[in-house]
Amino acid sequence: MSMLTVQNLPRSGFPPVFALACFFLIGFLAPLHAQTPPAPSSPQPPPSSPPATTPSVSTPVPQSSSPAPAQDAKPSAEMTQDSAPYESTATFKVPVNLVLVHVVVRDAAGHVVSNLKKDDFQLFDNRKIQLVTHFSVETPPAPKHFTPEAKAANELEGTVKPEAAVALPSRFVALLFDDVHLSIEDLTRARLAAMRFLSSVVQPSDRVALFTVSGLDQVDFTDDHDQLKQKLGVLIPRDVTAADATGNTSCPTMNAYEADQIANHTDPVALSIATADALACAFSNDPKMNMAAQNLATTSAYSMVTANYVLTDYSFRRLQEIVRRMSVLPGQRSIVLVSPGFLFPGHELDLSDIIDKATRANVMINGLDARGLYTTDDGQDISQPFSGSLAAAGPKSTYYMQAQLMQDDILAELADATGAFFFHNSNDLDAGFRLAAAAPEVSYLLGFSPVSLKYDGKFHELKVTLAGKQKYSIQARRGYYAPKRSNDPAEAAKEQIEEAVFSQEEIHDLPAELHTQYYRTSSSDAQISVLTRLNVSRLQFRKADGRNNNNLTIVAALFDRNGNFIKGDEKTITLHLREATLERLTHTGMTIKSDFDVKPGAYLVRMVVRDSESAMLAAENGMVDIPY
Numbered sequence: 001m002s003m004l005t006v007q008n009l010p011r012s013g014f015p016p017v018f019a020l021a022c023f024f025l026i027g028f029l030a031p032l033h034a035q036t037p038p039a040p041s042s043p044q045p046p047p048s049s050p051p052a053t054t055p056s057v058s059t060p061v062p063q064s065s066s067p068a069p070a071q072d073a074k075p076s077a078e079m080t081q082d083s084a085p086y087e088s089t090a091t092f093k094v095p096v097n098l099v100l101v102h103v104v105v106r107d108a109a110g111h112v113v114s115n116l117k118k119d120d121f122q123l124f125d126n127r128k129i130q131l132v133t134h135f136s137v138e139t140p141p142a143p144k145h146f147t148p149e150a151k152a153a154n155e156l157e158g159t160v161k162p163e164a165a166v167a168l169p170s171r172f173v174a175l176l177f178d179d180v181h182l183s184i185e186d187l188t189r190a191r192l193a194a195m196r197f198l199s200s201v202v203q204p205s206d207r208v209a210l211f212t213v214s215g216l217d218q219v220d221f222t223d224d225h226d227q228l229k230q231k232l233g234v235l236i237p238r239d240v241t242a243a244d245a246t247g248n249t250s251c252p253t254m255n256a257y258e259a260d261q262i263a264n265h266t267d268p269v270a271l272s273i274a275t276a277d278a279l280a281c282a283f284s285n286d287p288k289m290n291m292a293a294q295n296l297a298t299t300s301a302y303s304m305v306t307a308n309y310v311l312t313d314y315s316f317r318r319l320q321e322i323v324r325r326m327s328v329l330p331g332q333r334s335i336v337l338v339s340p341g342f343l344f345p346g347h348e349l350d351l352s353d354i355i356d357k358a359t360r361a362n363v364m365i366n367g368l369d370a371r372g373l374y375t376t377d378d379g380q381d382i383s384q385p386f387s388g389s390l391a392a393a394g395p396k397s398t399y400y401m402q403a404q405l406m407q408d409d410i411l412a413e414l415a416d417a418t419g420a421f422f423f424h425n426s427n428d429l430d431a432g433f434r435l436a437a438a439a440p441e442v443s444y445l446l447g448f449s450p451v452s453l454k455y456d457g458k459f460h461e462l463k464v465t466l467a468g469k470q471k472y473s474i475q476a477r478r479g480y481y482a483p484k485r486s487n488d489p490a491e492a493a494k495e496q497i498e499e500a501v502f503s504q505e506e507i508h509d510l511p512a513e514l515h516t517q518y519y520r521t522s523s524s525d526a527q528i529s530v531l532t533r534l535n536v537s538r539l540q541f542r543k544a545d546g547r548n549n550n551n552l553t554i555v556a557a558l559f560d561r562n563g564n565f566i567k568g569d570e571k572t573i574t575l576h577l578r579e580a581t582l583e584r585l586t587h588t589g590m591t592i593k594s595d596f597d598v599k600p601g602a603y604l605v606r607m608v609v610r611d612s613e614s615a616m617l618a619a620e621n622g623m624v625d626i627p628y
Contacts, residue, residue, distance in 0.1 A: 078547075078576050081592075086501075086555050086568025098134065099125075102419070103444040103464050104475040110435065113472055114442035123446055124463040134447025140203065140439040167204035168604065168623050169563045170331045170504055172221055173437050174209045174322050178339030179238045180311050181213070182370055190338050190370040191232045193429035198225045201438045207329075207562050213318045214238035221329070221562045240314050241307045250304075252277030252297055253388060257403035258396070259304035260345045262297070271297060273396045276389035285389075305345070312344045319354050319365070319414075327361040329563045330606060331504045334364040334420065336437045340371045341408030351410070355417040359459075360481055366436035367411025369424035374404070419477030450482075458482050493553065493610060500608045500619045501557050501568070511535035512618035514607040518626050521597075526626045530556040530569075530594045530605055537586035540613045541577070548577040551612035556594035561602035569594035600626040 101123065105113040118135035175194060179187065202208060207221040210231050216238060217231045252274050254262075261267035262274060274297035275290065282296055283289035319337070326333040335358075344351060358365055388396070408424055415422035423432035446464065464476040500507065515531040532554050541548035552575070557568035571592055577585070605622035 078578060078581055080574045082572040082574075083594075084570055086557060086570040098447050098449055099462075099480055100134070101446045101448075101462060101464060101476055102138075103446060104421075104440045104442075105444070105466070106473045106475070108471060110431075112441045112443075113470075116444060116466075120467055121444070121446055122465045122467055123448055124461075124465070125448070125450060126460050127463075128451075130448040130451070132446050132448055134445065136445045138443045138445055139441065167223075168504075168621060169207045169223075169561065170205045171203070171439060172207050172209070172326060172329045172331055172333050172563060173202075174211055174221075174326060174333075174335045175437070176211045176213070176318065176322060176335055176337050177235055178315060178337065178342075178370075179212045179214050179216075179235060180240050180314055181340055181342050182237055182338075183340070184237055186340060186370040186372070187235060187237060189372070190368070190429055191235050193433055194232055194338070195229050196430055197433035197437060198228055201434055203439070206439075207331075211318065211322055212238070213315050214240055215318070221564070223562065241310045250300060251281040251387065252300055253281075254300065254304055255400055255403050256304060256308040256343045256345075257406065258399040259301040259308070260343065261399070262301035263305045264345060269395065270399060271301075273389075273392040273399070274298075274301060276392040277387075277396070280389040281387040308343065309346055312342060312347050313350075315339075315342065316344070316347055316350045316354060320357065323354065323358050323361055323363050323365075326363050327357075328502050328565060330502055330559060330604065331563060332439075333362065334366060334437070336366045336368055336433070337411060337414065338368045338370050339411060341367075341369060341411050343403065343407055344410055351413065355414065358414075358418045359477065359479060362477075363418065364420035364477075365414040365418045366420040367408070367415045367422040367424070368429070368432045368436050369408045369411055369422075370429070371408075372427040372429065373425055417478050419475060421475055453482055455483055493612070493615070496615070496617065497553060497555055497608055497610050500610075500617050501555055501606055502565075503619070504606075504621060505619065506621060507617045507619040509616035510609050510611050510614075510618035511538040512607070512609040512620075514605070514620035514622050516605055516622045516624050518624055520626075524599065526598050526600060528558070528596045528598055528603060528605070528624055528626075530558075530596070530607060530622075532556070532592045532594075532607055532609060534590040534592070534609070536582065536590055539611060541575070541582070542613055546578070548575065548579070548582050549613075550575045553610045553612070554592050554594075555606075555608045556596075557606040557608070558596050558598070559604040559606065561604065563604065566598075566603070567596065569596070598626070600628040602626075 103121070105116060107113055114137075118132060121132060121135075123130045123132055177187070177190070182190070198208065202225065204223070207223055208225075208228060209221040210217070210219040210228050212218055212235065217234055219228050219231050222228065254274055254277070258270050258274065261270040271294070275294045278296040278300070279285055279287075279290060279293035283293055319335070322335055326335070354365075357363075411424070412422045414420070421436045423436050426432065450460070459479050459481055461479045462477060464474050466472060466474070511534060513533040513535075515533060517529040517531070519527045519529070521527055534552070539550060541550050543549070552573040554571045554573065555568055558566045560566055571594065573592065602623065602625045605624060607618075607620050607622070609618040610616070
């Protein structure tokens with residue numbers, strides 16, 4: 001997953017802020033105690049021996065052959081631990097050491113090109129060629145399962161059970177149906193294609209959501225495809241404005257483009273056409289009423305512009321809300337906007353803001369033109385009697401044709417700016433969903449370290465080209481934002497941890513391992529224990545006053561099976577170790593434990609560790625499935 005996850009707004013359902021837990025002192029435990037977490041509180045008696053941790057590492061933890069020296073039992077002098085609920089500001093910054101760019105290359109037929117090498121690519125940052133230091137070829141991974149061994153299960157008398165295999169969510173796809181602009185015919189074809197997509201293409205590790213511009217008939221991210229199909233089956237076009245925005249029933253008839261030309265661009269040709277239509281439909285072509293017809297045409301244009309503005313506002317607000325919603329999901333994120341397209345005069349800054357937020361949050365916005373293969377027409381509805389001016393019909397048709405050509409520009413712009421896919425001019429909507437919503441068979445990950453990067457928060461334009469002369473299309477994000485230097489080291493560390501918690505990338509720069517356990521505390525309750533195992537011998541320490549100093553920040557975060565953040569625990573471990581203590585811990589290691597009270601179900605666990613001395617991270621994923 002790209003490390004370019006960036007700014008977001010608060011997620012729904014985020015836990016309330018709790019007071020910091022009081023500082024408490026812990027002694028250095030005997031080696032056997034260091035490897036074994038305490039039994040959880042439970043109405044059941046604790047097991048006679050501790051449960052085995054999940055087999056992230058299957059080898060047993062080494063034990064010391066002698067008890068801890070008595071002089072080491074001074075916790076305030078050598079180790080303190082501060083624990084509090086994990087709080088997120090959801091303000092992600094771009095890592096400064098490596099910029100990652102996902103690239104999909106397709107031939108003229110739309111097929112993915114899978115045989116390219118590192119030397120085939122050229123990458124430019126603000127028009128300056130960059131040295132590609134990281135290159136990999138990526139294919140959709142098989143669903144990742146965490147199935148711990150049921151070691152010593154016969155000794156635990158059912159208190160601890162082995163975890164069941166659960167697919168780890170790694171991709172989040174939001175299907176956004178533009179039910180305020182789609183016709184009933186286009187919406188019906190698109191929703192049937194979406195149902196077939198759910199039945200045949202979606203992977204177990206995908207989580208799909210159904211959103212609509214109107215806000216009705218929605219389903220949040222889930223792996224329950226039946227629920228998604230049920231809601232898809234009832235989608236219909238919605239009217240969210242009091243005025244008619246189609247221009248098909250008003251007098252005079254006009255579309256949003258013609259109205260915009262009259263109201264915002266004082267186009268004399270457009271006004272004369274609308275005046276002729278108004279004279280014909282409202283005043284029986286009485287030339288004495290020409291001024292009244294012109295006033296009616298102008299009033300109708302402003303009414304149409306207002307109605308179109310409301311529709312566009314609905315569409316853009318929904319996009320902003322979905323980008324915000326997806327910003328904190330732990331995996332790849334993409335939106336598929338299913339729409340006929342629309343004009344957006346007066347919303348240019350809003351469009352720029354959506355692209356800005358999606359770029360910062362690493363959310364791709366794919367466009368799927370649900371009109372399929374179409375030819376422009378004069379906009380006349382043959383099912384309705386013609387009421388306009390015959391003389392103005394020819395010139396008027398050019399405004400309808402121009403509008404139809406321009407209205408999918410919004411889909412193309414969103415897709416291009418966010419490195420996504422734009423599907424149009426084809427009736428094969430099944431292929432459209434496959435190309436826009438499914439993971440490509442092959443993609444390339446390019447990484448580079450920006451040279452002389454300024455910490456000014458400015459946008460950097462990215463461009464990926466091929467060194468050869470192949471006529472391939474390239475799909476890649478168009479840019480990234482440089483970080484702003486923080487004068488507060490604590491704030492910079494918090495941002496680094498934040499980005500890692502809501503990523504799914506596993507990082508092994510620090511010697512930390514994730515283990516999980518769960519206990520049934522009652523028939524309807526359970527407790528998940530997240531254990532962070534640290535290899536102290538590979539940590540860096542700062543020596544001062546005869547002590548080995550370091551601060552560790554450890555975050556354990558819990559998500560539900562669909563990637564929604566539930567709660568987290570943050571611990572700060574302050575180390576001032578004597579040489580003898582450090583020597584002993586290099587053999588025994590350290591285990592830090594966080595407990596979560598939960599209900600039965602499947603949970604994604606994310607562990608992040610940061611070392612203050614090296615400012616490096618470790619991060620791992622786990623899955624716990626507690627049977628009902």
